[in-house]
Amino acid sequence: DTAVSQTPKYLVTQMGNDKSIKCEQNLGHDTMYWYKQDSKKFLKIMFSYNNKELIINETVPNRFSPKSPDKAHLNLHINSLELGDSAVYFCASSQEGSDMNTEAFFGQGTRLTVV
Amino acid sequence: AQSVSQHNHHVILSEAASLELGCNYSYGGTVNLFWYVQYPGQHLQLLLKYFSGDPLVKGIKGFEAEFIKSKFSFNLRKPSVQWSDTAEYFCAVNAFGNTGKLIFGQGTTLQVKP
Numbered sequence: 001d002t003a004v005s006q007t008p009k010y011l012v013t014q015m016g017n018d019k020s021i022k023c024e025q026n027l028g029h030d031t032m033y034w035y036k037q038d039s040k041k042f043l044k045i046m047f048s049y050n051n052k053e054l055i056i057n058e059t060v061p062n063r064f065s066p067k068s069p070d071k072a073h074l075n076l077h078i079n080s081l082e083l084g085d086s087a088v089y090f091c092a093s094s095q096e097g098s099d100m101n102t103e104a105f106f107g108q109g110t111r112l113t114v115v
Numbered sequence: 116a117q118s119v120s121q122h123n124h125h126v127i128l129s130e131a132a133s134l135e136l137g138c139n140y141s142y143g144g145t146v147n148l149f150w151y152v153q154y155p156g157q158h159l160q161l162l163l164k165y166f167s168g169d170p171l172v173k174g175i176k177g178f179e180a181e182f183i184k185s186k187f188s189f190n191l192r193k194p195s196v197q198w199s200d201t202a203e204y205f206c207a208v209n210a211f212g213n214t215g216k217l218i219f220g221q222g223t224t225l226q227v228k229p
Contacts, residue, residue: 033216041153041203043219056216090159092217103149104217108158 003027006091006107013081014115021076021110023091031055031096032074033104034066037088049074050096081114088112117142117210121220128196129228136191136223138206147209148189149217150180154202162204165189176200198229 004025013019025032033056034046048056049068063079078085091107122137140146150162163174170182180191189206206220 035217041222041224043159043205043217043222045216045218048216092159103161103164105161106151106159 002108004091004093004105004107006089006110008110009108010111010113012113012115015081015083017081018077018079019081019112020078021089021091021112023074023076023107025072025091025093025105027093027095027105029093029095029105030071031094032068032071033092033094034074034076035090035092035106037090037109039087043090047074047076078112081112083114086112086114117208117218119206119208119218119220121204121206121223123223124221125224125226127226127228130198131195132227134191134193134196134200134225136204136206136225138189138191138220139187140189140206140208140218141187142208142210144210148180148182149207149209150174150178150189150191151205151207151219152202153205153222159205162191196225196227198227201225201227 007022031050033048035043036046037043046060047066051071052068065077067075088109088111090109092104094104119140148165151159152162153159162178163172165172165182173179178193182189204223207217209217
């Protein structure tokens with residue numbers, strides 16, 4: 001029973017296309033994230049949603065638009081894909097608490113290749 | 116700005132050798148510290164974490180890490196590595212007030228030769 005699941009696992013698409021990556025967590029967490037792992041394996045946060053509200057929006061092109069229909073889902077839509085968007089995108093979730101003892105659980109990643 | 120630095124980018128060891136991967140962070144406040152592992156083609160898995168208490172924390176698969184507050188360090192250790200430990204290792208920091216946002220180091224590739 002996968003805790004954080006992403007679909008698709010692989011995505012190959014042409015420049016200029018629009019694509020979406022879906023993420024679902026069954027851990028009952030209230031916060032979800034999108035991280036990008038570049039070709040050098042460097043991981044950086046893109047977005048964070050808490051109870052469907054955007055709370056972190058790092059410097060990301062506005063072609064990237066996260067959507068959280070409910071607190072168990074956080075989808076990532078990307079418009080007008082560019083070559084530089086090729087990366088592995090990881091979804092994660094955690095349960096925020098006042099004592100800050102949070103631990104993030106990650107999905108298996110979506111390898112996006114733009115050609 | 117907070118940052119995490121991992122000293123070793125690529126480490127090659129023989130089986131049974133001891134491992135120590137360095138991690139330093141820059142942040143003056145309260146932090147939570149993590150080591151994640153990414154096996155080839157797989158997702159990130161938590162190896163161990165430090166929130167508070169005993170600065171020597173033990174994780175899965177025989178790994179441990181020591182938090183040294185005065186040195187802003189959280190080095191990962193394993194006394195005897197196995198071929199199956201070949202993976203990418205990431206140190207991460209979650210600083211108070213950042214609502215769960217993890218700052219990752221650049222990762223260390225560990226290659227264990229059989």
